[in-house]
Amino acid sequence: MKIRTMRKYPLILLILTAASTASARTPRPSRAELQEQVIEAMAEADSLRRLTDLQGSAIDSLQSLLDRAEARMSARDIANTEVSTPVDPEQAAADSIATLQLRLQRKQIESTFDTNGLTVIDTLNSGNDALHVILFGNNTWKYVRNRAVARDSTIFEKYWDTNSLFPYQKVDMSSMPQSVVIDLIDSTKSYHYPYKGAVNPRGKYGPRRGRRHQGVDLPLKTGDTIYATFCGRVRLSKYVSGYGNLIVIRHDNGLETYYGHLSERLVEPNQWVEAGQVIGRGGSTGRSTGPHLHFETRYYGQAFDPERLIDFKNGMLCRETFLLKKSFFSIYSNAGQDFDDEVANEEQDKKEAAEKAAMRYHKIRSGDTLGALAIKYGTTVSAICRLNGIKSTTILRIGRTLRVR
Numbered sequence: 001m002k003i004r005t006m007r008k009y010p011l012i013l014l015i016l017t018a019a020s021t022a023s024a025r026t027p028r029p030s031r032a033e034l035q036e037q038v039i040e041a042m043a044e045a046d047s048l049r050r051l052t053d054l055q056g057s058a059i060d061s062l063q064s065l066l067d068r069a070e071a072r073m074s075a076r077d078i079a080n081t082e083v084s085t086p087v088d089p090e091q092a093a094a095d096s097i098a099t100l101q102l103r104l105q106r107k108q109i110e111s112t113f114d115t116n117g118l119t120v121i122d123t124l125n126s127g128n129d130a131l132h133v134i135l136f137g138n139n140t141w142k143y144v145r146n147r148a149v150a151r152d153s154t155i156f157e158k159y160w161d162t163n164s165l166f167p168y169q170k171v172d173m174s175s176m177p178q179s180v181v182i183d184l185i186d187s188t189k190s191y192h193y194p195y196k197g198a199v200n201p202r203g204k205y206g207p208r209r210g211r212r213h214q215g216v217d218l219p220l221k222t223g224d225t226i227y228a229t230f231c232g233r234v235r236l237s238k239y240v241s242g243y244g245n246l247i248v249i250r251h252d253n254g255l256e257t258y259y260g261h262l263s264e265r266l267v268e269p270n271q272w273v274e275a276g277q278v279i280g281r282g283g284s285t286g287r288s289t290g291p292h293l294h295f296e297t298r299y300y301g302q303a304f305d306p307e308r309l310i311d312f313k314n315g316m317l318c319r320e321t322f323l324l325k326k327s328f329f330s331i332y333s334n335a336g337q338d339f340d341d342e343v344a345n346e347e348q349d350k351k352e353a354a355e356k357a358a359m360r361y362h363k364i365r366s367g368d369t370l371g372a373l374a375i376k377y378g379t380t381v382s383a384i385c386r387l388n389g390i391k392s393t394t395i396l397r398i399g400r401t402l403r404v405r
Contacts, residue, residue: 109185109317111192113140114227116278144274145190145231145252155252156233159300162269165240165248168301179325180299182253184309184317190231192276193315194259195220195293201312202292203342205305206330211344214303214330214337215258215296218312222263222291224282228273229257229310237265242339243294244286247279256301260294260337261285287339289346294337304328360405364396377404 119137126133126143134144161167185191195218203217228249235256236248245262263283267273284291297306305328311318362373370381370392381392387403396402 106319108311108314109191109320111196111315111317112142112190112276114192114276115142115274116276155254156250160235160250162235163238165236165246166301171300173300173302173326176300176326179323182255182299182322182324183320184230184253184322185320190275191317192227192229193310193312194218194229194257194295195224195226195282196312196315197224201307203346205303205307211342212330212337213342215260215294216306216312217342218293218295220282220291220293222281222283225278226259226262226280226282226293228275228277228279230255231275232273234267234269234271234273234279237267237269239285242287242337244288245280245283246286249273249279254299256298258294258296258298260296261288261292287343289343294342296337299324302329304330358405359403361401362404364398364400364402366398368396370396373402373404379405
């Protein structure tokens with residue numbers, strides 16, 4: 001790596017500072033040792049940022065440390081840094097694969113802290129044009145992406161429509177590869193649960209009773225806070241038949257997240273939002289049988305199970321990088337959710353829940369007979385037999401449990 005590149009990332013200067021203490025006679029560290037030093041130095045710098053009081057003199061101390069590191073770099077250090085062992089292409093490929101495999105592993109990643117209501121006291125240059133360091137009045141800080149610097153500016157231009165729910169009619173999904181690697185978070189840790197109710201989704205993704213459901217339903221109370229899951233730009237914020245008040249956010253990795261049935265929308269189309277920003281309030285607008293958040297994840301309009309990304313019970317993100325397979329897409333996902341199906345499922349769920357609540361059981365004791373049980377529970381012998389798959393002449397065994405209603 002050339003020094004002009006390193007000057008763009010001040011954290012790497014810590015590595016060169018350590019290297020400058022060695023004499024010219026000291027053998028250059030191996031590639032693996034250099035990688036280890038980079039990781040350790042970045043961890044130390046990150047710890048310094050977290051543990052230091054980020055107001056006043058603490059900011060000056062951090063900048064002073066970086067300035068001293070840069071001053072200690074001599075011409076000899078620069079020359080030694082630029083002259084390195086040629087990279088083995090096979091080894092580089094193996095390292096890249098190993099790194100990807102590590103990021104694809106399932107892990108629990110906590111939601112970023114809530115910055116709503118916090119006062120921003122300063123914005124610092126991180127050394128990377130795409131990132132800023134934001135300092136808050138409660139002595140906390142976080143990385144925030146520079147929205148003027150996008151990894152792929154066409155993400156927010158191609159198929160961009162602030163009125164149409166589904167602007168992807170011309171997308172040929174047959175040309176999509178069988179799997180796509182999608183980075184969910186990076187050094188910004190830009191993730192926040194959309195809603196955390198400490199409950200599993202009531203309505204799961206996928207077909208149920210022959211009906212489709214292209215998202216998950218999170219029970220809540222009307223007025224509960226809804227957050228942007230990842231950083232991105234609002235593509236849609238309007239009332240849509242079925243969805244009710246709906247917000248659709250497109251993220252710079254190509255994913256879109258849907259937030260439906262809201263009682264209130266607090267963002268507008270084309271507005272940039274940060275992960276954890278309040279975007280609306282939960283409700284029961286549109287085709288809904290009660291207050292809940294209908295949450296969807298889509299890629300070029302194709303729906304897949306949000307629980308592949310988020311553990312909604314504890315609000316954790318399941319992985320840093322997601323391998324989105326073509327087989328994950330719903331066969332119905334070329335259009336919006338049919339909420340008549342959702343309502344029918346909810347009504348059937350309620351009916352089954354009522355039937356289950358009405359079920360009664362009896363544990364056989366000495367002296368019990370089918371006739372006596374029928375009288376006790378206000379039913380008939382034939383009904384008890386039908387519920388348990390037995391005959392009226394079946395001998396009742398003590399300790400056996402019978403369903404009586």
